[in-house]
Amino acid sequence: GGPLGAVIASRCSSVQVTVVDKDATRIESWNSESPPLHEPGLAEIISGIRQHAWTSTEYVKSRLVFSTEIQSAVQEAQLILLCIDTPTRISGRGSGFAADLGNIKHSVEAIARAATDDMMLMGKSTVPCGASQMIKTIVSLPCSLSVQGMYGRECSYCGN
Known part of the structure; x- marks a missing residue:
């Protein structure tokens, strides 16, 4: 970020x-x-x-x-970019290769609790398919605000 x-x-x-x-x-x-x-x-x-x-x-x-201070930052924001690390799971199903979405989940929960006005939420973290739906579900639970979401996928290429 x-x-x-x-x-x-x-x-x-x-x-x-x-x-x-x-x-x-x-x-x-x-x-x-x-x-x-x-x-x-x-x-x-x-x-x-x-x-x-x-x-x-x-x-x-x-x-x-x-x-x-997430509370004041969220309340003053019109656009929130989620630039959150997504490490590999270290235990359980997918250990060693699947993305651990815990940091994203906790951050989105904190954003949803702090939100007092409509906003746009854009993800910029490397996440698997389905993560946008998870984020949308988390945000819609504690608040009745209009939250527009999108995900700008990150493209990384290995090369010479």
Whole structure:
């Protein structure tokens, strides 16, 4: 979520991007001078966004915020991108090769609990067929809001 959020914030000046993670240590790292992962040019992109917020005639909220506060982030959002890891199952049926959707399930449940207004939910995680239906079911349970959903599949190719 962090790298994608940084690129969106750097290229879309009218968009407020909030990256939420339950791991406070990771969020602290995103809010520091060096991001928690190395991606060429990423630190410079984030620094440029932060610099713009401070050099305006008056301080403006940065277009890119890293937070652990899912409630406020969901309530302020019009579009939510699910950029959540989908590790391989380590036990049970499908162990060693099937996707573990637990992280997605827990995140979508938290989003549904926090939602107070209609929104669009877009998945960007690598998931198996049927995951969109699972997400739709989870979201529709605790809230009577209109939630539009779509999934932008990720295409990764191995090559030379």
